[in-house]
Amino acid sequence: MQLLRYCVGLDISKDSLQVCLSVIDADGRVVVKGSTKVANKVTTFGQLVQWVTRHRKLDDLPLRYVMESTGVYHEAVAWFLYQHDQAVSILLPNKAKHYLKSLGYKSKNDKIDAQGLARMGLEQQLTLWKPLSKNIYSLRMLTRQHQRFQELKTQCRNQQHALDYSALGDDFLVKQNTKLLAVYDQQLEALERAIQQLIKDDEVLHLQVKRLIAIKGLALLSVAVLIAETNGFEGFTNQRQLVSYAGYDVIENQSGNRSGKTRISKKGNSRIRRILHLPAFNAVRFGEPTCQALFERVYQRTNYKMKAYVAVQKKLLLLAYAVWRHEVDYNPSYFMSQSRIGKKIVPTSGTTQDQSTVVGLSFG
Incomplete structure (x- = not known):
């Protein structure tokens, strides 16, 4: 044997x-x-x-x-x-x-x-685990603490709203909630400063974050969460793995002549989907070319705005993955021109690369 x-x-x-x-x-x-x-x-x-x-x-x-x-x-x-x-x-x-x-x-x-x-x-052939770097581990703890405080702040504001419109108000509870909201605001600002300082102190991380926030819609906090929750996109060999990890992979429900609803699985990291919710709105609102074109195309086909915004969330995730993995500056005009396939391009960093080396061609 x-x-x-x-x-x-x-x-x-x-x-x-x-x-x-x-x-x-x-x-x-x-x-x-x-x-x-x-x-x-x-x-x-x-x-x-x-x-x-x-x-x-x-x-x-x-x-x-x-x-x-x-x-x-x-x-x-x-x-x-x-x-x-x-x-x-x-x-x-x-x-x-x-x-x-x-x-x-x-x-x-x-x-x-x-x-x-x-x-x-x-x-089974299971993937080998690789631990987070020290800075990314710290970044993950900071961003998750920020999320917890933000959720507590929202809960407190909802309680305040209920007290304001209740039949019999309570001044003591109103004062307590007001003080709590001030504390949450103070702590959230402190966490954001700590996140910013951690990224600034890491030279490599700082450069990569600078590239990612050039994408309209993605701010420092949203980029920090993406990096922390994906371990700097470590371990993902293709886009499908990242999409599945974030829960944006599509689930079909079809058998014979029956055709049910097609939706995203949501079987993945919910923090990534949460942090990309508002950036998707901003990317469309402020005219990020690739995201805006995708939104209009999906909305025209489905007549559901939220489906179009979810597609934009996925697009932002893949754009961030592309920029991070290939360490190139983001060039929004490049992704809008399919006629450039096979030609030389000049990224904003000034270095000439073959089109095949800059990912994102299949994001549309």
Whole structure:
């Protein structure tokens, strides 16, 4: 029996790690080699590696660790394994959940989940995880804090509106809400300054952000969220992966003669869709050529403005991805001219590039 590779499934909770080591052979059979449980603490992660080494009889076979992204509880062990040169894959919980259902398990517990993750890592080609850089990790915490405060501010304003129009007002509550709104405004301004300073202190990040905010509709905060939530667009090899990650991929509902509604999946990072909502309006309002043309085309075809604005959101995401990935300055007039295909172009940075090197031709 020829063995091919090992995989360690980790079912992670706040306090513990349920571990399962499995191996697959050339015939596709998966065999569990051992299971254990360790505490979810940095001091015990070394014991985890030692346990895997003892039960892994063939050191020359590839080994991978597979886990779900469970809030922040998986981050410590993922960082530890990555720093010790271990291959790590992190899955979205819904993807792992549907895979386990497909195996026909009727029961559910930590041990079964760990076995399922190990089996999934053996049977599928999963993407290797790469951690955020320190600055992008800090940027993500700042932008998410900004979102939380903005949501609290909106909630407070709605409460204030309800008090203003209620039959019996309460001056004490009105004063409290007024003070809270002032605090939220102060903290939001402080967060925006911190985001701006972090980007300014990183020379590479500052240059890339400067290129992105040249796209009409995208401001500093929206660009910061895009960078933070996509890890600087790291790990995306094509546009389809990015579109799916953000939840803009299209779901069809058709069978035989029946044709249901076609919509976006929304199975992705909701923070990206949230931050691109207002920039899409601004891109059309202020005449971003590519976005405005797309809006008019989709609106004319569907007669739904929001469908057209969602298409513009997707367009802005892909434009940002193109500019970031190829490190070129944004030239809005270029995307409006299909007659330039195959010719030389001159980006605004002054360097001459072949048309094929500047992405975005397929965004229309």
